[in-house]
Amino acid sequence: MTRNTRALTRREFVRMGAAAALLPALHGLSQAAACAGFKIGIQSYSLRGFSVDQALEHSRALGLKYWESFRAHLPISTVPSVVEGYRRKLAKAGITLYAYGVEPFTGKEQVDRQRFEFARAMGIKVLTADPTPESFDLLDKLVEEYGVRIAIHNHGPGARYDKISDTLNAIKNHHEFIGACVDTGHYIRSNEDPVAAVEAFGKRVYSVHLKDVKTLPGGKKRFVILGEGDLDTAKLLKALRKVGFQDCLALEYEENPRNPIPDIRQCLKTLSKACTQLS
Numbered sequence: 001m002t003r004n005t006r007a008l009t010r011r012e013f014v015r016m017g018a019a020a021a022l023l024p025a026l027h028g029l030s031q032a033a034a035c036a037g038f039k040i041g042i043q044s045y046s047l048r049g050f051s052v053d054q055a056l057e058h059s060r061a062l063g064l065k066y067w068e069s070f071r072a073h074l075p076i077s078t079v080p081s082v083v084e085g086y087r088r089k090l091a092k093a094g095i096t097l098y099a100y101g102v103e104p105f106t107g108k109e110q111v112d113r114q115r116f117e118f119a120r121a122m123g124i125k126v127l128t129a130d131p132t133p134e135s136f137d138l139l140d141k142l143v144e145e146y147g148v149r150i151a152i153h154n155h156g157p158g159a160r161y162d163k164i165s166d167t168l169n170a171i172k173n174h175h176e177f178i179g180a181c182v183d184t185g186h187y188i189r190s191n192e193d194p195v196a197a198v199e200a201f202g203k204r205v206y207s208v209h210l211k212d213v214k215t216l217p218g219g220k221k222r223f224v225i226l227g228e229g230d231l232d233t234a235k236l237l238k239a240l241r242k243v244g245f246q247d248c249l250a251l252e253y254e255e256n257p258r259n260p261i262p263d264i265r266q267c268l269k270t271l272s273k274a275c276t277q278l279s
Contacts, residue, residue: 035249035275036241041066041098043209043252044073046260056093058261062268068099068128068207068250076118083121098248099207101128101181102153107135116146126206126247128153128181130160136174143177151181151207154197156189163190164197171204179204185211185254188230189221195232198239205245209252210236210271223254225263227270234274241278 042064047055052073059067067090074086074097090097100119105112112135119127128151131139139150152170154161161167164187167180180201184194186209198205212229213221226233240249251271253264 035271036237036278038237038240038245038249038275039066039098039247040064040271041068041096041248041250042264043068043070043250045070046251046253046264048072049257049260052089056089056095059095060093062261062264064251065094065096066098066248066250067095068101068126068209068248069097070101071103074100074122076115078114078117078121080121083118086122097122097124099126099128099151099250100124101126101151101207102155103127103129105129105131105135105139105150107132107138109138112138113142116142116148119148120146124148126151126181128207128209130155131170132160133170136170136178139178140175143175147177149177149179149206151179151205153181153207153209154183154186154190154192156183156186159186164192164200168200176204179206181205181207181209183209183211183252184231184236185209185213185223185229185252188213188215195235195239198236198243198245202243205240205243206247208240208245208247208249210249210267211252211254212267225253225270226251226267227273233270234277237274237278 042059044055044067047058050058055073077083103115115127126149130153143150152161152167154167156162171178182194182197182205187194187197212224212226212231214224214229215221251267253260253267256263
């Protein structure tokens, strides 16, 4: 993720929203939303160029019913009136806030606990996270107390959890509610196999950020529309089904933040096609 959170103007949104309103009628999107029992959603960072209301409306128009929100859309708060406002927005759009992140955890109890309080108030099941090594003892306590799971996010080359083994070593000997977020694009960037990651983490895969990366001549990599890169989407879905994954499969599209909807539509078509290969 990067930190470009400027919302589009009303004029820009209306112009782009006209096309988005037609999306549910497009072949394949409803099938993707009901793909083999998976909870298909979107990481709201994909819609970071929009305000929260605009992003929710686009998600609704795309036929998506689940969100993993990032902080700029729904800033963390434990104020009851703020939480209730968020809940009303989500209900109006028909969106379930399933997960939230990616959030840092440092072992400072007051700060870390607030994130869990927010998750409980909003009904969030999973917090995707970048925890420091010092935070794990506290996280063991908090996941048990709140019943909210932690999914450690891999963020590509140079990140704390770059390789599959980094996360495996981190979660070893810790509470079963501390598991992994498999970001498929970042694992490809790190020369790791996302399918192997799913197989390695097994039932402790609690979140998936579904995106694609293409390896270019010379080894450089770039984010692309799902299906145009190195990810075998159908193989990934089969691996997730095999380990019994039941959490939010969140599409995340990193490119073109000011006009991502046509590209997201193509991603959903690819996902729909992959779903047909599961039977």
